[in-house]
């Protein structure tokens with residue numbers, strides 16, 4: 001079976017919840033998710049009003065928030081999903097490195113007023129490669145992985161989809 005292209009958001013979902021990745025890539029129930037994308041765009045506009053290079057599409061394959069000298073920049077509301085945010089940034093740095101562009105990453109967390117520097121090295125490069133392969137394997141599954149409660153669930157666009165259905169099944 002042919003592998004689907006994996007993007008930065010896909011990698012973020014792969015870290016947060018593999019079921020979410022599957023549902024998202026199959027285009028299931030995306031309304032709330034679109035709202036979140038809009039929020040992200042507004043945040044981005046506020047964060048980078050003077051940066052000329054914003055939302056850059058690389059090779060028609062993936063978008064990065066902004067380029068600022070030697071850095072790729074991302075802005076996030078809070079650091080609640082720092083692991084997933086870091087992986088997403090590493091994914092961008094990795095993809096750029098494949099194209100001969102070597103950058104570092106900066107993730108700004110607006111709520112905490114904190115910025116993290118992310119550097120791609122041999123170890124985390126392998127972690128990214130493994131995550132891309134892992135995400136592709138998830139998407140080969142004929143049905144989504146089972147719902148597994150994580151702290152993020154309550155904010156997830158699929159919360160009702162995952163847990164209301166689960167209750168119904170138990171009631172049946």
Ligand code: SF4
Nearest residue numbers: 017020153156159162
């Ligand atoms: S509600 Fe929880 S289990 Fe369901 S897709 Fe979202 S994060 Fe995953």
